Amino acid sequence: MSTVKFPPGIKVFSKIADFRQWRRGLLLERKTLGYVPTMGALHQGHLSLVQAAKERCDHVALTVFVNPAQFAPTEDLATYPRTLQSDLDKLASLGDGVASAVLVPQVDEMYPAGIDLDVSKQKGTFVEVLGLSNQLEGVTRPNFFRGVSTVVSKFLNIVQPEDVFFGQKDIQQCFVIRNMIRDLHFPTNMHICPTVRDENGLALSSRNAYLTASQKKHALVLSQSLKHMESLYKSGNRNAPALIEAGVNLIEKARQQVETLDEGWKIKLDYVSINSADDLSELKGEIPKQDGCEKVKGIFQQHEYMTELEFESVTTLCSLPRYMNLALFRAIDMLNDQNDQVTFEQFERSWPLLIQEHIKKSSIDDIHSLMYFILKKPESDYLTPDDFLPVLEDIVLNHPALQFLDDNVTFQERYIETTQNILSYKQFYVLYCKLWSLDTDHDLTITETDLTNYNMGAMTRLAVERIIKTGHIAAFADTMVIAEDDPAAIETEISPVVNPLDSLTYFDFICMLFVPEARRAAHILFRVSVVRS
Ligand SMILES: Nc1ncnc2c1ncn2[C@@H]1O[C@H](COP(=O)(O)OP(=O)(O)OP(=O)(O)O)[C@@H](O)[C@H]1O
Ligand SMILES: CC(C)(CO)[C@@H](O)C(=O)[O-]
Ligand code: BAL
Secondary structure (H helix, E strand, O other): OOOOOOOOOOEEEOOHHHHHHHHHHHHHOOOOEEEEEEOOOOOHHHHHHHHHHHHHOOEEEEEEOOOHHHOOOOOOOOOOOOOHHHHHHHHHOOOOOOOOEEEOOOHHHHOOOOOOOOHHHOOOOOOOOOOOOOOOHHHHOOOHHHHHHHHHHHHHHHHOOOEEEEEHHHHHHHHHHHHHHHHOOOOOEEEEEOOOEOOOOOEOOHHHHHOOHHHHHHHOHHHHHHHHHHHHHHOOOOEHHHHHHHHHHHHHHHHHHHHHHOOOOOOOOOOOOOEOOOOOOEOOOEOOOOOOHHHHHHHHOOOOOEOOOOOHHHHHHOOOOHHHHHHHHHHHHHOOOOOOOEOHHHHHHHHHHHHHHHHHHOOOOOHHHHHHHHHOOOOOOOOOHHHHHHHHHHHHHHOHHHHHHOOOHHHHHHHHHHHHHOOOHHHHHHHHHHHHHHOOOOOOEEEHHHHHHHHHHOOOHHHHHHHHHHHHHHHHOOEEEEOOOOOOOEEEEOOOOOOOOOEEEHHHHHHHHHOHHHHHHHHHHHHHHHHHO
């Protein structure tokens, strides 16, 4: 590291303790951190993960570490490309403030008990994800995923990111890490990002540096054979052995071509295999439909149709969070009879329509993209606040902390209206309680009498008048700036509400607490009542 020039704006750490100190600073500033684990030799694939992380988080950190534990004694640990200077320069080229920090730790700090490549001689702590690590890549690299899970769990402990980003290119690695994060309760959200390819279609990979131009050209047979199998599958061929044979045939042709070239290298096929997207188990016969319809069919067996509330089990089986229940139900109902009932036939017809755009545009695991396509209006390519209404409604109906709203439809509506437009749940809750104690007859209007009686007459006449008057000014402001806990403010539009001059409506009350000029009135309201009582 001594000869490496650190680009300004990117912190480079070699000691874990120094990195941790920097990380603590972010926590104190309440900034979020996205994390991209790498083995260095960065290319556009890695940089796309950094960009995805920056879109979601305030700061992005990378680790660059060629992890011995994932290399077999026969593999390329010694020759793996190590290009730190060019890695840092590439990160800097993304622009100021995109990558904030890079940790480049030493092997002995990462493995305090030492790390022997021979697993039978290893000492120390290792993490193994059983059931996912020994098929596919795990056949030729039997200890590879043990090494990956071990080092990623060490890094998740060190980096403590809110979000971590992996490439779909290494799909089995994604499965292993996803289950490890779940099983070990790491408080981190995992994101799987699409594979970045070169202009010819070859997936970018640090080890591509080992390949000649001719080898790169012939390596394209990998994605070509997979695509060929995919198109046969999509046109209705669901027989796993037949699909595999079609893929193997293309690879065999490429193998023969290379043999006739006589360039001193060979294509050797490791495996072609079709595996379940649930648990990576090998699919050997007819492939069941993977679009969610088959799984859901069982639930419909006991029902001719389902209503909104019954639909919850379908939503969960579609891998959606349960607060998406009303949104999913209504999206399907909208594509059908709009009679508040959904039959299996309707689900089977509509679900592929709902997910087709998502599948075209996103990685398989991107649940947020799926939610986006379900929530948005079919004719729009963006979301508007009202698209979130079913989600809010669902939360109000089901969130345990909101059960107090159960019998109070008026306040359910107010809650949805307010949180959708301007407030967080926490903010609404505090204001709701305050309004409830002021508005003693619960007519959603605060009158002078309500204020005068509040807290056993704690407020003076002048204070009451000022509150009512400022409340009216606030209600006519058409832009509100809400200072959240975070200093960054949110701007939102509200429509003015006209109301009698001697009382405040629910919206006056909300505006009054958030419009800057009106905060004085809010101070009077809360301060006077506290001081006097
Ligand atoms: N082409 C790519 N597109 C998107 N992500 C990628 C791509 N290549 C690698 N990644 C992701 O970058 C992260 C770090 O990978 P790594 O440093 O091993 O690079 P690599 O190119 O996969 O290296 P190797 O050639 O050794 O497999 C992993 O999550 C990996 O899936
Ligand atoms: C996740 C990882 C950085 C662990 O060393 C590595 O397996 C990789 O680069 O994909
Ligand atoms: N991207 C996977 C790392 C490895 O093959 O070692």
